[in-house]
Every structure is written in structure tokens, then in C-alpha cells.
Amino acid sequence: MQLEIGSIHSGKVTGIVAFGAFVEFAEGKTGLVHISEVASEFVEDVSKFLKIGQEVKVKVVSVENNKIGLSIKKAMEEPKGDKKNKGPKREGKKRTPYVFSGKPEEFEFKRSFDSEMSFEDRLLKFKQDSDERMSDLKRNTEGKRNGGNRR
Secondary structure, three states: OOOOOOOEEEEEEEEEEOOEEEEEOOOOOEEEEEHHHOOOOOOOOHHHOOOOOOEEEEEEEEEEOOEEEEEHHHHHOOOOOOOOOOOOOOOOOOOOOEEOOOOHHHOEEOOOOOOOOOHHHHHHHHHHHHHHHHHHHHHHHHHHHHHOOOO
8 A cells, every 4th residue: 555645544543642543554654643733623632532542534744754644633634626616615603703701711702704705705704804903992082071970
């Protein structure tokens, strides 16, 4: 089996360590999936995502001095088509750009644009939202300076 960078193979998880997981291929070759390449989300503990003996699909990302670097998250990504393909559609409800429940640790910033928008449209929307927020801020601060708490 020829391991070329970019090729996708199936293998079996043979070991889990703090920094990743070892995956063995059919011919006995073993590579390492670094913890940052296990999943597209943050991975604190590899054993929460993988189990010894589990069959996984991996993409070869590097081959240096008989060390094989692998990625599970890149093997799961869909191949990028032509420039018209704007990536996978995101399912779910539309969210407000800001969610604040009163406690600072519960503040979240959410995207306020549609993933189907082009970069230029996103940039224009960002500028418009920013201009609106600035004018609201100016209006509120000027109102407090000019007429706040006068008797």
C-alpha cells in the first residue's frame, strides 16, 4: 500500500495517548492522528471520541522519516468542488447576533449572516450593522450628556 499525502485510508485505532491516537493500516503500517486532527470541534480527551479497536477513515497529511501524520477530521470533510460550491448548508434556526442573559460568562457572539452570502455581501452587511450600532451608541450617549437628570 502506497501512502501518499492526501490519500484516504481505513485503519484501526491501536492506541490512545494524551496527544492523539495511533491508527494501524492493513499492511502493518502505523500513523498518528494528532489530537487537533481527531474532530472538527475542540478535543480535550481523545478517548471521548475514539476507542481502541475502532475502525476509522483517515487522510494522510504528512510522511516524514517513516512517521505518518494522519487526520480524521480532514478525511470527513467533503471534497471541495468548483468555486460555485459554497460549502455545506447549515441547518437550524436563525439566531440573533447577540445573546446576553445578564451574567458575563453567558454572553455569546453568534453569526448574523446567511452562509449562502458571498464574502462581499457579508462585508456589506457587517458594515451596515456596524454603522447602525455606532449611530445608536452616539444617540444614546448624546442624550445622556445633553438632557440626562436635569431638574
